[in-house]
Amino acid sequence: MIIAIAILGWAFGAAINWLADSLPFFRKPAMPRCPACTAPFSPISWFAVPAIIARVWRCEYCSTRRQTRTLLVEILAIAGSISIYFWSNSPTSFWSAFLVSAVFLLIIVIDMEHKLILHVVTFPAAVLFIVLGLLNPQMSLGRVLLGGAVGFGLFFLLYLLGGIFARNVSGGQDNADDEVALGFGDVTLATIIGLAVGFPGVIEALLRGILAAGLFSIAYLIFMKMRRRYSAFTPIPYGPFLILGAWWVYFWGWAWLERILNM
Numbered sequence: 319m320i321i322a323i324a325i326l327g328w329a330f331g332a333a334i335n336w337l338a339d340s341l342p343f344f345r346k347p348a349m350p351r352c353p354a355c356t357a358p359f360s361p362i363s364w365f366a367v368p369a370i371i372a373r374v375w376r377c378e379y380c381s382t383r384r385q386t387r388t389l390l391v392e393i394l395a396i397a398g399s400i401s402i403y404f405w406s407n408s409p410t411s412f413w414s415a416f417l418v419s420a421v422f423l424l425i426i427v428i429d430m431e432h433k434l435i436l437h438v439v440t441f442p443a444a445v446l447f448i449v450l451g452l453l454n455p456q457m458s459l460g461r462v463l464l465g466g467a468v469g470f471g472l473f474f475l476l477y478l479l480g481g482i483f484a485r486n487v488s489g490g491q492d493n494a495d496d497e498v499a500l501g502f503g504d505v506t507l508a509t510i511i512g513l514a515v516g517f518p519g520v521i522e523a524l525l526r527g528i529l530a531a532g533l534f535s536i537a538y539l540i541f542m543k544m545r546r547r548y549s550a551f552t553p554i555p556y557g558p559f560l561i562l563g564a565w566w567v568y569f570w571g572w573a574w575l576e577r578i579l580n581m
C-alpha cells in the first residue's frame with residue numbers, strides 16, 4: 319500500500335512540475351517542455367527522478383539544466399503523500415488532504431517563481447474545495463462557505479489598506495502596482511484557504527500565515543542589513559506563508575482559537 323501511495327504522490331509531483339512550467343506562461347496546461355527553449359521533453363524527462371538517473375538532466379536541444387525544483391517537488395510530493403496516508407483515518411480524509419495539499423504545493427511553486435497566484439488555479443480549486451468540504455462529515459456547507467467569506471473579507475480589507483500604504487510610500491506615483499506587498503492573488507488564496515479549512519479555522523490559519531510572513535520578513539531584513547544590502551521595500555511572496563498556516567490548521571487544528579474560546 320505504501321508503494322502505491324508513494325507512486326501516486328510521485329505522479330502528482332510530476333504533474334505539479336508540469337503545470338508550474340506551463341500555467342504561468344499559457345494560462346492552460348501544455349505538454350511537458352523545456353522552460354528555456356520550449357522543446358518538448360521526451361517521456362523519460364517528464365519525471366525528474368528517472369531524468370537524473372538516466373542522465374538526461376540537461377535539455378537535449380539547448381542543454382539548459384533542468385530546474386532543481388522539479389526534483390524537490392517530486393520528493394516532497396512522495397514524502398507528503400506518505401505522511402498524509404498515516405495521518406488520515408479514512409479514504410475520504412486521505413483524498414481530501416491529498417488533493418488540497420497538491421493544489422497548495424502548486425500555488426507555492428508558482429508564487430515563489432513568478433510572484434503570481436493564478437485564477438486558472440484558484441477558481442477550479444475553489445470548486446474542488448467546496449465539494450471536498452461537503453464530503454467531510456466534520457464540515458458543513460455553511461462552515462465551508464463562511465470560511466471562504468471570512469478569508470476573502472479579511473484579505474480584501476488588507477489588500478485595500480496595502481494599496482493606500484503603497485501609494486503613500488511612492489509619493490503618489492502610481493508605479494507601485496507590481497511592488498504592492500499584498501496582491502489580489504493573495505485575496506483569492508485567502509478565500510480558498512477559508513474554503514479548505516472552514517470557519518473558524520480560517521482565522522487561525524491566516525493569522526499563523528501572517529505571523530510567519532512577518533517573522534520571515536524581519537529575519538530577512540536583519541540578514542540584508544548585516545550584508546549591507548538594505549532596501550526599504552522588498553516584497554516577499556505571501557502565498558507560501560499563508561499556505562503553511564493553512565496546512566497547520568488543516569492537519570493539527572486551531573489550538574490558539576480553542577484557548578481563547580475556553581478563557
Ligand SMILES: [Zn+2]
Pocket residue numbers: 352353354355356357377378379380381382
Ligand atoms: Zn531546451
